[in-house]
Amino acid sequence: MIRRLLVANRGEIACRILRACREANIETVAIFAPDDANSLFTEMADITVALDGETIGDTYLDIEQILSIARHFKVDAIHPGYGFLSERSEFAEAVMNAGIIWVGPSVEAIDLMGDKMTARKTMKNAGVPVIPGEEIEGGIDAIVMASKRVGFPLLLKASAGGGGKGMRAVHSEDQIQSAAQSAQREALKAFGDDRIYVERLLAGSRHIEIQILADQHGSTIHLGERECSVQRRHQKVFEESPSIAVNDTLREAMGEAAINAAKAVDYVGAGTVEFLLSANGEFFFLEMNTRIQVEHPVTEMVTGVDLVREQIRIAQGQRMSIKGCQMRGHAIEVRLYAEDPKNNFLPATGKLLCFQPPEGPGIRLDTGFREGDEVTPNYDPMLSKLIVWAPSREEALARMRCALEDFVVLGCITNITFLRALCLHADVIAGRTTTDMVEAIWPDGWDEEVPSDMIELAYLATYASHSMGANRQLSSGTISEIPTPFENLSGRFP
């Protein structure tokens, strides 16, 4: 049994795991880099340990340092979250060799799925359909040759890839040389591996993924789909379950393919098999993520399953607590990013002067940030995930629109107004969601027309605040005298 668990991660997913452990009566250890000393997640752990080092490589990616902390505090298990070391098999192996439970699948499963080219081959052998394309051995010339055979438009993908890094859409032959160089360079930077493969770009398709759970007692189930078609820069921003494009028959077919994919690598734990669903209803294996995913809450909301709790249960050798997939209602998640949607979604930085999340029935916020926090360029710019549940898709969209309208985030540019525009767009409302829709709807980038009376009102409010001296109070850095409760009381009863 796990009595003490170390979370080898930060931000919102660290908060998510730390909460689940607390509920399961498991003691927690959080590790943090110096610049995370005051981050929200460090407040949620029983034991916090400062990592020694400046860069990500010296802190959250330092396997030796993390293991020595784990040994020193005698933890029984390590949960890697997503990103960072979560899909690094050498970490999983080192954890298990140290006699510590690894909350995740086997080293072999991570390796087979982590290398995207190997995964393609494994899936082809297991009879799971893959996108027409080619695995490539060799450099730029080999990429160019293979691209010509596959045909344009196509996608270059990093074999070690993830998160849209090292990925390039190439629409014609004259772009291939520079796109391949750029993709290789980015892949080398991000993963230390510049191998690239090519897949045909299927226009107008949807990204549908199946959540998988498998325990050590031979039971493998799927928990339905998530549709994550709405993306910008090849990164998801809007996810929902169920998908409007998936009926019961298709769900069973995709669920079975996903279970086959998982079984082909003897998968244990929570995982996600990603598919592309083409405009004519064919589905193809994209990749399998051998970890908990960012968008796992939408599945939790519609199935009622606590995926992180199940991960822990499975890791300590228990049977999973559910038998199969039962979905109810509709859930939507949007990712709140510190980025400028009017400037090609470029990451932004700043201090969260005001951070007031929405509240109400069916609203959930998974956040790594709170008011007063500084958004720095050191980490991924995702601040929070806003998730809503409602009985129907239409009601869930309405709930999300209202929640986004109430969400006050000031001091750092975010994509919040873009997310609201998405929820109001006819194609999203009608469920005509495809992976290329953001570029197709806003080919010159997204912008919004701010009504002139809103500008006038903003001016009026700023004028009022400025002349009433609000700036002097806030910018001096000192908190004005806080009245004692007695002063408040006497104010209330004059």
Place this chain on the structure above:
Amino acid sequence: MQFSFNGEVISLEIEKSGTNFSSSNMQLEYSPKTMWAYVNGRRLKVTVANHKDEWWVHIAGQILKLEYVEQGANTADETGGLIAPMPGKILEVLVVEGQEVTTGQPLMIMEAMKMEHKIVSPLDGEVSALYYQANDQVEGGVTLMEIQETD
């Protein structure tokens, strides 16, 4: 009092009476941080936050950033300077001083948050000054290079 929004200076006639502020067609009851406004009979919640010269305003899902403008200051963008959109590292400089460039032409490749970002020319012109080279770390907001507009 002057504030700018999206680079445009705004200055309106405001009437003040106690904590009540009004312009020609709206009025606002001031209170710190969160306040209420009435626009054509519609009641709107307004949240204001301030940092240095930046004033952030949230109104019914809309977020606006205003900047305080010193009286008499010139806010017009006089030079064709290219500003680093964020802190990061210069990976590659694709142009040399004196080179003619066209609108949309890639000038530099920056890396920040593990992603590559292309800096493209906002106008047709000539590169008149280059301030950074490959591998330099830059702060957000610094001028990377100057481009002289050609007529």
